[in-house]
Amino acid sequence: MPTPAESPFLGACRSLPVDRTPVWFMRQAGRSLPEYRALRGSGSILEAIADPEIAAEVTMQPVRRYGVDAAILFSDIVVPVHAVGFGVDVVPGRGPVMATPFSTTSDLARLPDLDPERHLPYVLDTVDRVVAQLGDTPLIGFCGAPFTVASYLVEGGPSREFTKVKALMHGQPDLWVSLMERLVASSVAFLRAQVAHGATALQVFDSWAGSLSPSEYECFALPATAAIMAATADLGVPRILFGVGTGELLSLMATSGADVVGVDWRVPLDEARRRVGPAVALQGNLDPALTFAPREVLAAGVRRVLDAAGTAPGHIFNLGHGVLPTTDPDALKMVVDLVHAEGRAGVSK
């Protein structure tokens, strides 16, 4: 076997042998950590993200506490559309809410070109600060996938049914393509800027892709995501594509050009491997709800994920969705230690 990569996380993203199974948690920065709540106080999350000192510290907190193998920027997928003035607020307990939802061609003008250095200097400042502190630990930059961002823009806020965005994509396909093009352009600019400032991996969150049928995903969502992957391939950093409820979409997601496909807890990783083929790595997929179960149940759940991941290279341990706000940090610490002790995927020791 070749020598393990220096970073277990980056090595696993490349399906290379590693010293240990890497682990990090979606939403590890912020949310459930008491040191985060103490730091942030009661202000808006968008204000906290816009303060590089706070955002960098929140990004670092889980790295220190858990010893995870990657940091992920403390930010939100609506930050770029907020920064160009679309009119977004993030309402506590509800999520991103648009002052005026996207509905017609004239709304395209509300999504001007994103210049990250001009519109998002605070995020890039945060990246600089985090990279300076992280040492060998990789930083994951990210953006929302065009479909998922569009779902917020069109629905006006979080949705369960996605009726407006589906009506738009089916009923006004030309407008939909234009909207996707706008969001692809801003996503690519933002991801490239994060890498220019030192991010060494990228994740595209298509969180709500699982609301689409396979044919809808292939026709209306995947092309935009694939365009982002194509336009970031030259950066030389691994790109992760994640969504929830994507069991029917995994084989399509594997064609996007992503190096890693995230899997939620509904599809065991051995079955996910059959669907995505051998060429991409897998990230996941512990049910976040199990962090609320007794510790022996949680440990058994971790071991089931590790067993299903098998011994071939290419597994990054993660939850199947983000850390829930009321999660006990000690449960996550136990998960990290257990994964490091017992993970075998591509582990050459």
Place this chain on the structure above:
Amino acid sequence: MPTPAESPFLGACRSLPVDRTPVWFMRQAGRSLPEYRALRGSGSILEAIADPEIAAEVTMQPVRRYGVDAAILFSDIVVPVHAVGFGVDVVPGRGPVMATPFSTTSDLARLPDLDPERHLPYVLDTVDRVVAQLGDTPLIGFCGAPFTVASYLVEGGPSREFTKVKALMHGQPDLWVSLMERLVASSVAFLRAQVAHGATALQVFDSWAGSLSPSEYECFALPATAAIMAATADLGVPRILFGVGTGELLSLMATSGADVVGVDWRVPLDEARRRVGPAVALQGNLDPALTFAPREVLAAGVRRVLDAAGTAPGHIFNLGHGVLPTTDPDALKMVVDLVHAEGRAGVSK
């Protein structure tokens, strides 16, 4: 080919040839119909369900308006636990909320044996009234599956994450089994009573089963559902098992003993057929969001479902989830007419 069954709906449930593809809609009774809102006024939905005159009329309204091939009782899956005094309210815009959630062994006493004639005389009176009006149109009785009902009891209300119910099933498996046994017993008693009063088909709503991994479903949810199917097999009426986000669970659901498995819009019916095998009928699976799209998009969606259903017997057209409250009834009427005109599954004419 044999002679088509007299009822297209009952014939299709038995995977027999039919005169036309049958169609009905989950949540067709109530919700989106203006004649329902006019009738019900502003009272609680539990009060409307408890009034047989109102409940029977609401059950009949969609049969008259749409010409659907089956009626489904206007009721709610929490009605039986409400009737035995568990302490449930249905909060508009939110759903069922428990005064005190289920958490310990002592809570089992809050789920005494259900005697439908004593606890739910109004529901059975409604069944009587509906059957007297329906003529040849079948009436579907229903209950919630034990897992889905338990998720409300344990979480205390609607949930997205199901952390408490998963912690209970994993952490206190003996208590979980006892809770399932209580809910199986009341479900069986309630379903049998509905059939005794004239319901000619049954549906078990395991709406939230899709939140479970396949191994969780097999271990913690399927046994209770299978027990209900076994205890209603002698009734001679078809039993439908439905859930949302169940792509990974379809093959397990097909082992429950159900005659029909409901499929949401995420899995095309030809793929669902591969997963469930030839022995059960399929119900579904138009995305309810498409009822908000332009009519030609809606028609194309209906035709995609009919194409995927193919020509073999055993397809009941339905939405992939319930009718949404803001759905235009004219869109549903168009769906019914199109399915009747163009459906080919088992159609012998």
